[in-house]
Amino acid sequence: MTTLPVRRVGHVRVPFWLVVGTSAVAWLVAWFTILPLSQWLAFDVLRLEPGSATGESVAFFLFDLPKVLLLLAGVVTLVSFLRSFVSPERVRRALAGRNVVAGTAAAAGFGIITPFCSCSAVPLFIGFVEAGVPLGVTFAFLVSAPMVNEIALVLLWGLFGPTIAIAYLVAGLLVAMGAGLVVGRLRLERYVEPYVYQIHTGAPIEMRLTMEQRLRDAWAATRQIVRRVAPWVAIGIGIGALIHGYAPTDLVVAIGGRDNPLAVPLVVMLGVPLYANAAGMIPIVEALLGKGIPVGTVLAFMMAVTALSIPELLILRRVMRRQLIAAFVVVVAAGILAVGTLFNVLFA
Amino acid sequence: MIHIEVLGPGCANCKRLEQVTKEAVAAAGVEAEVVHVIDYGEIMARGVLSTPGLVIDGRVVSVGRVPSAKEIAGWLAPV
Numbered sequence: 001m002t003t004l005p006v007r008r009v010g011h012v013r014v015p016f017w018l019v020v021g022t023s024a025v026a027w028l029v030a031w032f033t034i035l036p037l038s039q040w041l042a043f044d045v046l047r048l049e050p051g052s053a054t055g056e057s058v059a060f061f062l063f064d065l066p067k068v069l070l071l072l073a074g075v076v077t078l079v080s081f082l083r084s085f086v087s088p089e090r091v092r093r094a095l096a097g098r099n100v101v102a103g104t105a106a107a108a109g110f111g112i113i114t115p116f117c118s119c120s121a122v123p124l125f126i127g128f129v130e131a132g133v134p135l136g137v138t139f140a141f142l143v144s145a146p147m148v149n150e151i152a153l154v155l156l157w158g159l160f161g162p163t164i165a166i167a168y169l170v171a172g173l174l175v176a177m178g179a180g181l182v183v184g185r186l187r188l189e190r191y192v193e194p195y196v197y198q199i200h201t202g203a204p205i206e207m208r209l210t211m212e213q214r215l216r217d218a219w220a221a222t223r224q225i226v227r228r229v230a231p232w233v234a235i236g237i238g239i240g241a242l243i244h245g246y247a248p249t250d251l252v253v254a255i256g257g258r259d260n261p262l263a264v265p266l267v268v269m270l271g272v273p274l275y276a277n278a279a280g281m282i283p284i285v286e287a288l289l290g291k292g293i294p295v296g297t298v299l300a301f302m303m304a305v306t307a308l309s310i311p312e313l314l315i316l317r318r319v320m321r322r323q324l325i326a327a328f329v330v331v332v333a334a335g336i337l338a339v340g341t342l343f344n345v346l347f348a
Numbered sequence: 349m350i351h352i353e354v355l356g357p358g359c360a361n362c363k364r365l366e367q368v369t370k371e372a373v374a375a376a377g378v379e380a381e382v383v384h385v386i387d388y389g390e391i392m393a394r395g396v397l398s399t400p401g402l403v404i405d406g407r408v409v410s411v412g413r414v415p416s417a418k419e420i421a422g423w424l425a426p427v
Contacts, residue, residue, distance in 0.1 A: 088397045122388050127397045202395035205408045217413050
């Protein structure tokens with residue numbers, strides 16, 4: 001007999017707004033106590049020397065880990081809740097019948113917030129094509145959705161400050177829009193698998209959800225994401241803490257540093273076949289930035305890993321011919337290369 | 349006999365939905381068969397653009413999310 005997860009206190013069901021309110025307050029309290037708490041733990045309980053390498057490393061770790069996890073939990077809950085209002089059906093309606101440039105920009109923007117894993121790429125693709133959304137606009141969406149991701153954005157903001165977070169957002173949008181405009185221009189419609197045009201879609205179904213359902217879904221999504229991402233974040237902050245306390249080594253700089261003109265192409269080539277969730281990339285970004293690799297190179301690596309992956313290409317292969325897949329890979333990789341190089345120049 | 353279909357190409361959420369649905373069926377004590385539909389044409393024909401979708405006796409009850417076992421049990425109850 002399976003037990004159902006029904007939360008009851010005695011036999012009185014706690015009103016949902018009370019649960020939400022209490023959680024929000026608890027979050028705020030935690031947010032404002034982690035700094036003094038981490039200092040107290042590091043310097044009073046563990047009796048580490050303030051200003052010493054070990055002391056600063058430990059204090060940094062004790063402060064940063066809860067900070068990032070709290071940030072992650074708060075933002076993912078909020079974003080999951082908000083995006084339960086943005087269904088693919090709505091996006092599809094909003095994108096059909098727009099002109100190409102406006103449509104491409106809107107599609108890239110929508111990609112940031114829409115719920116999207118590579119497995120829903122195909123239904124979306126078919127749905128978009130059927131609704132008459134131009135191929136280029138669809139591509140802008142397909143590129144932007146996995147690459148520009150609110151979790152990564154928040155983590156970048158929390159760990160490295162607004163400059164890098166905004167740079168990442170702008171870079172992602174530029175690549176997605178560029179890819180969309182180029183693919184739209186190339187007239188590649190004939191390389192969509194012909195059966196796609198024959199699929200008859202039923203009238204799109206949308207569900208009306210209650211506030212409570214939306215919030216519960218958001219919380220479930222958050223628990224799942226935090227559980228999956230937490231180990232990565234811990235590793236990343238651990239590396240960050242070591243760098244923070246001890247002197248940074250510049251072993252990697254010879255390869256990835258500013259003096260190597262091939263650094264950006266190299267990391268793009270390395271990143272394309274690899275795949276990691278944008279959030280899983282954060283520790284690597286942290287380590288690379290800490291080693292003094294320039295921002296453009298690091299972001300290029302992160303984008304190459306998240307935007308293109310073999311599993312996603314295999315899924316897309318079911319609706320696109322090889323030529324179209326190849327165009328997709330080449331255009332996106334070229335875009336990442338261009339943006340990475342541009343950022344290295346801008347942030348020099 | 350209730351006929352339940354989980355619509356989804358086999359991603360993590362689709363598998364989770366299938367699992368939760370089976371739990372709900374067991375908990376509700378109803379007789380049901382759970383089928384996992386992976387064919388895109390068939391998924392789309394139901395009007396499901398965001399997977400996973402859940403269909404009970406031909407009626408789409410949920411799209412684009414993994415409902416809780418309790419919610420599913422509610423849909424399984426005879427109307």
